[in-house]
Amino acid sequence: MHNQEIAWNKGDIEGFMKGYQQSDSLLFVGGSGPTYGWQKTLNNYKKGYPDKMAMGELTFDIKKITVLAKDAAFVMGSWSLKRKTDNPHGFFTLLFKKLNGQWKIVVDRTSSSKE
Template sequence: MKQLVLLTLLSLVTFPVFSQSGGTPSSASAAANRRAILQILKRQTEDWNDGHIDKFMVGYWQSDSLTFVGKAGITYGYRATLDNYIKRYPNRASMGSLKFDILQLDFPAPNVAYVIGRFHLTRPEVGDASGHFTLLWRKIKNRWVIVSDHSS
């Protein structure tokens, strides 16, 4: 019994406990990371609603390794993803007004975040659109960016 208690205490000292919602050893750090990601999503919503797809894309990783999974399949790369957004949403009527509902935001590992949410586009002229998304984020060079987006 004494060995079991010692082993349990040793494992707690050796392996840091990650919070379920934070994913990092420090709850203050987890809260800061959560705020940073939510702020990027808020900025993306504002940029979209202002008609600026190029600014909306600032939240994405500017890399050929970015992946976007949608109804048409997988798109690889930042430029191809931007081009697809411009093609699919060529004007303000098609873009409409965006609203995100964040359903889950977790940190499964340090510098990695996972977001599940819903999107809704209010588009009086062409019909509303809505669906769900999952976003995989990485903190690269001290900046959170979306490295993979699956929207449907």
């Protein structure tokens, strides 16, 4: 996830997406409902964050990691963006699987906080 922060903060959405399983079975659940597939998730990120100004500076704060099996883990935390005009933030729960020796996100449930 640290590499995802670095990529995001450089304006590199494709680099950020390297943290996800590149598969049609990737599940991302956000405010608009579920999205299946790596490419569709990438397209949604590009639509929602069309440039570096919209992307801002991302920070993750991991609150809890639960190892479910030798190749699966549950991660809960918060995210925040620092932008010129606002500072959106929210929470996430992630299911990681170890695939080909690398930990990848296979399920992402991210929400925005209204406070």
